[in-house]
Structure formats: C-alpha cells, structure tokens
Amino acid sequence: NAGVTQTPKFRVLKTGQSMTLLCAQDMNHEYMYWYRQDPGMGLRLIHYSVGEGTTAKGEVPDGYNVSRLKKQNFLLGLESAAPSQTSVYFCASSSTGTRSETQYFGPGTRLLVL
C-alpha cells in the first residue's frame, strides 16, 4: 500500500515549456487535490477533483490544467511554464470531501522554472 505517490520528484523547466505532474493513490479515495507550497505562504489549493471525470478550480488555478481520467490518478499540467510557477507541488487525497476528512499527501514535486 504505497498511499499517494508523485512523479517526478524534481524537474527543471525553461520558461514556456510544458510538463505534466502525475499523482497516483491506491486508497480508493474519491477526492484528490493539487496544492502548491511557497515559502511563507503555506499550501494553496490549485485544483481538485471530487471523483473520476470531474475537476474543479481551487484558490490559485491560473496557468494550470488538470484531468482525472481514472479514479486513482490526478494529473496537473503546465502548458507554458513561468518562473512564478517555481514551487513545490503536493498532491493529496481523501476518502470524501467532508469537513472531518483527513487528507493524505504525496511526497511532493519540486519544480524550478528558469
């Protein structure tokens, strides 16, 4: 039982390049989330999904797209990377989206955009 995994662990991009971050969970969770973490700002929600085939915008969605084609996977795409997107990206999942629910986080992807 691996929990939540993320690929890749680290990536360097040039401005304007595109890439996809992959998140996978093996806990059969319905809800999945993408956050970014910047120094002094905590974690901010980018996009989330309440189930297979659904996605919704979070607090800071601009410049990102997501897809949830399979229940266990949640993809985060950057179509044209910008230096402002340099950050640590965390994926998380929860069984449901209720207010009492614990979120389980992946190990993170460190992205540097030059």
Next chain:
Amino acid sequence: GQQVMQIPQYQHVQEGEDFTTYCNSSTTLSNIQWYKQRPGGHPVFLIQLVKSGEVKKQKRLTFQFGEAKKNSSLHITATQTTDVGTYFCAYYGGATNKLIFGTGTLLAVQP
C-alpha cells in the same frame, strides 16, 4: 472574508524547552486540523478538533480549540530534535469550501 493567522512564523528552542504555536481566526471555524511537515517532507495529519473548548493530547503534544472556536493552539512539552519541522493549522472554508492552510510555524530545536 475568513482569515487565519498563525504565529509565530519561526521559533528556535533548546531541546527540553516547551513550544507553542497559535492559529487565530477572525470568524468562527467549524473545525480545525493540525499537520506537521518535516524538513523536505510532506504534511502529515496530526489531529482534528471540532468542539468548543476541546483539548486533545498526543504524548507531549497538547491541542486546544478555543471556546469561541476562533483560535487553536498546539503546545509541545519538553521538545526533542524529532519535533523539528513546520506545524500547520488548517480549516475548511473559503470560496471552494475546501481545506485552507495557515502559513505555518517552523520549529527549530537545538540539541
């Protein structure tokens, strides 16, 4: 809108000293969660508080939820080097009604 401030941003203690971080909201919170993130690691759930005035303990960690449900605290007694990391409070709210994280308190423990 709802705002949560977490203080202090950073605290450096000697091993064995106590440590407290506070989470203060301008509005009433339905519940609050606490997470710990080790350096280079990912956030890990510690606990959730739901009731007004609730106090929960986990070994040397004591969590409190204020009577008005507008503030919460995490207190560590006799810190150890294994306590190093960033402690986040989190609550459900905002436009998405999803989990919102405080800015975190980074704890450094000197042996």
